[in-house]
């Protein structure tokens with residue numbers, strides 16, 4: 446009795462499986478679901494990528510917006526980051542003002558510094574080194590000065606170690622150009 450019942454059950458089972466499941470279930474149902482699931486995953490991945498990309502492009506946008514204030518400047522300053530320049534200048538602002546007619550703090554006011562003879566801001570007591578220095582401030586000279594003030598002009602009294610990163614220098618120089626009425630000569 447038992448083996449026969451088992452066989453019957455098995456055969457019934459098989460019959461049920463082939464009858465009902467056969468064509469429809471495994472192939473019919475599961476696959477589309479799997480496809481749907483993977484499509485959803487793909488959507489999610491796309492979505493994440495999309496938002497990262499749009500975030501990146503909006504950051505780019507912000508940078509471009511900042512740089513629009515440098516649009517009149519020569520390369521590489523024209524593409525510098527205004528916000529970064531402003532941030533780097535905080536290091537200088539303990540000693541320097543940029544506004545026209547601004548006061549000397551520890552260092553001279555820097556309005557109109559480009560195109561001016563080094564050590565020539567009236568009313569400021571420069572070191573001998575700067576008084577005797579014989580050059581005119583250009584963006585390139587300022588870049589050299591800020592790379593290593595002491596090495597650039599030994600004996601000067603600017604107690605500042607410099608701005609190490611080149612892009613920080615470019616940004617702060619562009620910022621000073623934009624804020625001090627720089628005009629290409």
Ligand code: HEC
Nearest residue numbers: 536537540551552563564565571572575601602603604605
């Ligand atoms: C601790 C104060 C201090 C800081 C910080 C400082 N400076 Fe100066 N700076 C001075 C002094 C003092 C002088 C004059 C040096 C001399 O007479 O030898 C000077 C001179 C200069 C000059 C020459 C000006 C001229 O008329 O010839 C420039 C340009 C300059 N600084 C730019 C900067 C910039 C840009 C920064 C920031 C990245 C900076 N300084 C940071 C104190 C400072």
